[in-house]
Amino acid sequence: MASPEDTLILDxxxxxVTIELRPDLAPQHVARIKTLVREGFYDGLAFHRVIDGFMAQGGCPDGTGMGGSSYPDLPAEFNDEPHVRGVCSMARARNPNSANSQFFICFDDATFLDKQYTVWGKVIDGMxxxxxxxxxxxVRNPDRINKATIGADA
Structure with missing residues (x-):
């Protein structure tokens, strides 16, 4: 069970949706997500790209998949965690060091992404x-994050 400080709750x-954060895998990415959550960055944002059998992507402030936060992009923290159902990973552009605020949740196995995208958590409830x-x-009428919270702050 994740500690409250390493639990992300997406209403x-x-x-x-409850996500166990994995600072042991991607400390800088988890720190960025916590910062953005605590600033209210994700509140109201859409899951703008949702592909059946693959993944749901969100975290873009303009809903196009092109936006990010005001913080600099993150260096890649690729790890050995496989992209399987429920895994949360950072979206990025072609440059491996271009992850910022966008992330995706895998619907099914997507192991072809392994070691190319930074895994930072896994859905533990609410898949x-x-x-x-x-x-x-x-998505024409996208689902949204009403409110994102870190468990320790709830």
Missing amino acids: TTKGV EAVDQFARGEP
């Missing part, structure tokens, strides 16, 4: 809510 339009997110690239 979404389809229900609550059925993620399964209900509206699909599309972009």
Whole structure:
């Protein structure tokens, strides 16, 4: 069980999703997510790219997949954790060191992404809510994060 400080709670339009943060795998990425959550950055943001059988992507402030936070991009923290159902990983551009605020949650095994994207957590409760997110690239009427919180702050 994750400590409250390493628990991310996403209250979404389809229900609550609880994610265990993994600072042991990606300390800088987990620190960035905690900072953004505590600033309210993710509140109201859409899951703008949701591909059936693959993943749900969110964390873009403008909903296009092109935006990020005001912080600099992060250096890659690729690790050995496999991209399987429920895994949370950072989205990025072509440059491996371009992750910023966008992330995705895997619906199914996506091990072809292993060691190319930074895994920073895993859904430990509420995956059925993620399964209900509206699909599309972009999604016409996207599901959203109503409020993101760190367990220690709840």
